[in-house]
Amino acid sequence: MEREAFLDRVGAARSGALLPATPPRRGAPSLPRLPDADLAARFVARLVAVDGEVHRVDAGDAASTIDAILGRHDAAEFLAWDEEAIGVPGLFERLAAAGRRRVPASTPADAAGRLAHQAGYRELAAAITGADAGLAESGSVVLVSGPGRPRMASLIPSVHIAVLRTSQIERTLPHLIAARPALAAAGSNFVVITGPSRTADIEMTLTLGVHGPRHVHVVLIDD
Amino acid sequence: MTAPVSFLGRVQRDRAAGRVTALDIGARRLTERRLAAAAEYPAMEQMRDAARAIRLDVLANLDRYLGRFADAVERTGGHVFWAADGDEANDHIARLAVDRGVRTAVKSKSMVTEEIELNAALAAAGVDVTETDLGEFIVQLSGDRPSHIIAPVLHRTRHEIGELFADELGVGYTDDPVRLNAIARRHLRGIFLNADMGISGANFGVAETGGVCLVTNEGNGRLTTTAPRIHVAVMGMERLVPTMADLAVMLEVLARSATGQRMSVYTNIVTGPRRPGDPDGPDEVHVVILDNGRSEVLGGDAAEILACIRCGACLNVCPVYRASGGHAYDSVYSGPVGAVLTPSLDGLADHADLPHASSLCGACKEACPVRIDIPEMLLTLRAEVAAVGLAPDWLRRGVRLYAEAATRPGLWRALLATGGLLGRARSSWLDSLPLHGAGWTDHRQFPPPATRSFHQRWKERTRGA
Numbered sequence: 001m002e003r004e005a006f007l008d009r010v011g012a013a014r015s016g017a018l019l020p021a022t023p024p025r026r027g028a029p030s031l032p033r034l035p036d037a038d039l040a041a042r043f044v045a046r047l048v049a050v051d052g053e054v055h056r057v058d059a060g061d062a063a064s065t066i067d068a069i070l071g072r073h074d075a076a077e078f079l080a081w082d083e084e085a086i087g088v089p090g091l092f093e094r095l096a097a098a099g100r101r102r103v104p105a106s107t108p109a110d111a112a113g114r115l116a117h118q119a120g121y122r123e124l125a126a127a128i129t130g131a132d133a134g135l136a137e138s139g140s141v142v143l144v145s146g147p148g149r150p151r152m153a154s155l156i157p158s159v160h161i162a163v164l165r166t167s168q169i170e171r172t173l174p175h176l177i178a179a180r181p182a183l184a185a186a187g188s189n190f191v192v193i194t195g196p197s198r199t200a201d202i203e204m205t206l207t208l209g210v211h212g213p214r215h216v217h218v219v220l221i222d223d
Numbered sequence: 224m225t226a227p228v229s230f231l232g233r234v235q236r237d238r239a240a241g242r243v244t245a246l247d248i249g250a251r252r253l254t255e256r257r258l259a260a261a262a263e264y265p266a267m268e269q270m271r272d273a274a275r276a277i278r279l280d281v282l283a284n285l286d287r288y289l290g291r292f293a294d295a296v297e298r299t300g301g302h303v304f305w306a307a308d309g310d311e312a313n314d315h316i317a318r319l320a321v322d323r324g325v326r327t328a329v330k331s332k333s334m335v336t337e338e339i340e341l342n343a344a345l346a347a348a349g350v351d352v353t354e355t356d357l358g359e360f361i362v363q364l365s366g367d368r369p370s371h372i373i374a375p376v377l378h379r380t381r382h383e384i385g386e387l388f389a390d391e392l393g394v395g396y397t398d399d400p401v402r403l404n405a406i407a408r409r410h411l412r413g414i415f416l417n418a419d420m421g422i423s424g425a426n427f428g429v430a431e432t433g434g435v436c437l438v439t440n441e442g443n444g445r446l447t448t449t450a451p452r453i454h455v456a457v458m459g460m461e462r463l464v465p466t467m468a469d470l471a472v473m474l475e476v477l478a479r480s481a482t483g484q485r486m487s488v489y490t491n492i493v494t495g496p497r498r499p500g501d502p503d504g505p506d507e508v509h510v511v512i513l514d515n516g517r518s519e520v521l522g523g524d525a526a527e528i529l530a531c532i533r534c535g536a537c538l539n540v541c542p543v544y545r546a547s548g549g550h551a552y553d554s555v556y557s558g559p560v561g562a563v564l565t566p567s568l569d570g571l572a573d574h575a576d577l578p579h580a581s582s583l584c585g586a587c588k589e590a591c592p593v594r595i596d597i598p599e600m601l602l603t604l605r606a607e608v609a610a611v612g613l614a615p616d617w618l619r620r621g622v623r624l625y626a627e628a629a630t631r632p633g634l635w636r637a638l639l640a641t642g643g644l645l646g647r648a649r650s651s652w653l654d655s656l657p658l659h660g661a662g663w664t665d666h667r668q669f670p671p672p673a674t675r676s677f678h679q680r681w682k683e684r685t686r687g688a
Contacts, residue, residue, distance in 0.1 A: 001305045001514075003293065007289060007290055008286075009514070010521065011286035013521040014282070014284070014286055014522075017283065017521050017522060019279055022280070023276070028468040029276075029468055029469060030269070030273070032264075032270055032475060033265070033269055034265055050488075106502045107502060111324075111419070118450060121416055122412060137264075138485035145501060146498070146501060147500035147501065147502070148502070150503050151449050151503050152449060152450075152502075155442060155446060156446075172471075173486070173490075174468065177467050177468050177470075177471045181467065185299075185433075185434060185494045188299070188493065188494055188495050189449070189491070189492070189494070189504060190491075190492040191490065191492070192474075192486060192489070192490040193489060194489075194490075197440065197441055197442040199357045199358075199440055199441050200374070201356070201357040201374060202357070202361075202379075202381050202400040202403055202404070203381050203400065204249045204374075205400040207404040209404075209408070210404055210407075210440075210443070211412075211441045211445075211446055212441065212442025
């Protein structure tokens with residue numbers, strides 16, 4: 001159907017619609033009214049409650065913490081965002097010294113190249129990303145895609161390690177959007193991740209790691 | 224004319240097959256979780272009010288928001304297709320698949336593509352389509368249909384699923400959900416990474432940015448919109464929010480109402496195709512905006528039902544849904560929302576009994592995050608059913624008899640007196656009523672008549688005062 005015809009039909013229906021009267025909306029919706037809370041502490045508690053793990057560290061210990069997590073999961077290979085986007089200088093050098101190899105993240109544009117590249121993702125153990133924000137109330141990390149920031153890193157491996165700073169934590173998603181309105185469309189993909197992949201489709205029994213990561217580690221840097 | 228097999232007939236079929244208990248247990252548990260999530264979140268009622276205002280604003284200005292959304296999608300490099308009905312949507316997607324040499328497609332869970340039966344259209348075009356939500360994968364593998372809008376196999380036991388996997392996937396039998404999950408993950412992973420096209424629905428479209436928001440727990444929604452080179456999102460035309468700030472409000476209530484989670488695991492917003500320098504993501508994004516009867520609903524008595532955000536809370540609290548099994552609604556949309564939406568989208572003729580599949584207890588309205596007045600719409604639909612002569616005989620005659628008696632005071636008093644006599648003789652609930660009352664007592668008991676009528680008691684009271 002043509003756009004004009006489609007919209008005309010909707011317009012005609014809408015103009016006679018019997019909808020409950022509501023007061024007109026002015027400006028952005030108000031933010032959730034919530035009692036004060038320590039954002040970092042709440043973030044940690046809420047992420048742990050959904051089976052995530054939090055490692056609260058000083059900036060200087062971030063690289064060794066990440067190396068230790070990879071070691072715990074026997075991850076010899078990892079997919080990653082660029083080091084500047086993760087924000088932990090010297091990270092890749094340290095991981096290379098520990099014998100861990102960074103898997104290339106750039107997917108070729110042609111169809112055959114894409115499939116060949118993605119075949120390498122089948123058994124990927126781990127990935128490291130930065131984060132654009134954290135949400136205290138739900139224990140979520142927010143990631144925006146872009147150059148040097150593959151979407152697959154937070155999606156395809158069994159273990160996802162995200163580096164977040166306490167100063168990046170907002171109370172809820174409405175608070176984040178109010179504080180940084182441009183963030184949500186800053187990349188072609190904006191994702192809010194709340195713990196490991198899960199399902200309860202079979203008899204409501206919780207199972208982790210369905211299609212996405214089984215383990216989510218947040219390395220939370222106090223700043 | 225009613226559907227060949229009535230709602231009641233379908234309920235009896237599913238109860239006989241033992242399909243209802245698992246669903247009942249699951250639905251109750253989801254309700255407990257929703258209530259717990261609302262209780263620990265002090266802004267829940269505030270966000271529900273805000274969410275309702277946003278959705279009603281969208282419906283009241285839908286053509287404007289749709290135009291804005293489409294412009295924004297195109298600005299980001301995405302393509303928009305306007306589908307008047309399911310056939311137009313299916314033809315377009317099938318043609319796109321053939322044109323782009325698509326052999327395999329993966330789908331993330333989407334009610335709207337079930338509504339238009341997209342899979343059949345793609346299969347006819349030679350495209351191999353795989354459902355990737357664990358529940359939908361099980362549904363597809365067994366040729367079943369979903370029984371719940373967010374938990375499609377709530378009616379299935381783990382033993383059935385274990386046998387299904389053993390038969391269809393050539394694996395050893397297990398009924399351990401963790402192992403069944405691992406089997407599905409392994410099986411689907413290769414399919415994902417090789418698929419040419421990913422097909423999703425849309426929880427919300429954001430008019431301001433052209434973003435399409437997909438909410439999943441498993442991650443299949445993200446894989447579907449990341450791994451294949453083409454992403455097609457099919458969106459019911461009413462699923463918009465004006466801005467990102469509005470979307471954030473909707474997301475505060477959606478997961479809490481659906482599963483009792485504070486947020487679903489993945490809240491994924493796709494804003495156009497992969498951009499220059501992006502290491503991954505689809506090369507093409509197509510958004511199919513679907514009417515398929517919605518503009519008629521918008522212009523009709525049940526317009527408010529289009530504010531629905533498909534959380535499933537009304538299903539979980541509905542005593543009729545829980546006792547019926549989700550398939551009895553004969554539609555992809557079950558429960559109270561289905562009882563309104565299905566006859567509204569698809570016409571009353573084939574679904575005249577659905578508005579009656581409710582006790583009008585109001586639990587759905589109370590649970591609805593956007594406070595849709597479902598009972599009121601069910602009553603309106605019942606009136607329409609009666610007005611076009613589709614009401615069942617026993618009900619029509621019963622109501623006519625009642626009207627005859629109730630409009631003749633003498634006759635009415637005489638009947639009440641007889642009832643009082645009966646009530647004195649019989650104090651327990653009645654197992655059967657005569658004549659047109661039999662339709663009631665076939666499936667439930669009737670309370671004994673009061674020994675003294677309301678009229679009598681009122682008279683005594685006013686005299687005493």
